[in-house]
Amino acid sequence: MPPPSPCSTTTQIANGNLCLSAVNQGVPVPGEPVLARACEPGQNQQWAFGGTGRITGIGGLCLDVQGGVGRDGAAVIYMSCSGAPSQFWTARHNSIVGVGSRCLDHGCDALRGGPLVIDSCNGSPGQNWASVPR
Numbered sequence: 054m055p056p057p058s059p060c061s062t063t064t065q066i067a068n069g070n071l072c073l074s075a076v077n078q079g080v081p082v083p084g085e086p087v088l089a090r091a092c093e094p095g096q097n098q099q100w101a102f103g104g105t106g107r108i109t110g111i112g113g114l115c116l117d118v119q120g121g122v123g124r125d126g127a128a129v130i131y132m133s134c135s136g137a138p139s140q141f142w143t144a145r146h147n148s149i150v151g152v153g154s155r156c157l158d159h160g161c162d163a164l165r166g167g168p169l170v171i172d173s174c175n176g177s178p179g180q181n182w183a184s185v186p187r
Contacts (some may be wrong), residue, residue, distance in 0.1 A: 058121060063099045065092055065185040066149070067071070068178075071109075072098045072185075073116075073169070075131050081112045086168030089159040091122055092185070104144040115140045116151075118171055123153010128168040145167070148180045156180040178182045 066073045072088040075081045081093065092098065100116075102108040108116040117132040121139040129151075132138060136177060137187040139152040149157040155171035159179045164171070 056127065065098050066100050066102065066182055067092055068182050073100060073110075074098050075110050077112075081110070081114055081131050083114060083130075083132050085131050087116060087131055088092050088166070089169055096125045100140070102144075107140050108142050108144070108149075109134065109147075116142065118152050118155075121152065123151070123155050125172050125173065126170050127155075128170055129157060130168070144182075144184075145175075147183065148174060149182050150174065159181060179184060 064116050070092055070098065071089040072092040074086065074088045076085040077097065098109045099112045113134065114131045117128050117130050117137065118139040119128040121137055135144040141151065143150045151157060151171050153171070154174065156174040157180065158170050158172040160170050160172065
């Protein structure tokens with residue numbers, strides 16, 4: 054699959070058959086975790102990302118890192134856009150890199166229903182993300 058598009062459009066951000074997913078389908082709640090769920094056409098899996106900058110979803114909220122720090126295992130959450138460094142992401146080599154040069158990772162906990170996290174970039178399958186236009 055191709056890396057996220059350089060143009061900001063609404064897409065799904067997928068890792069195989071798993072997509073970034075906000076917890077609530079209709080009205081997201083700031084501070085809720087972002088999950089990896091089976092890809093489906095719901096609004097909670099639609100994201101705007103131009104390859105560098107904010108990743109925004111339903112309700113105009115931003116992908117953020119809990120606590121705003123680049124620490125391995127920090128949860129990825131859905132927050133009001135503030136321009137914080139923890140809301141800045143870059144598509145790089147089929148990965149999405151955030152604060153502390155850590156990669157978005159679905160890891161083992163996310164596969165069991167836990168939140169997505171950031172982790173040291175290591176090229177693992179859990180860090181391989183692509184944009185899927187909808």
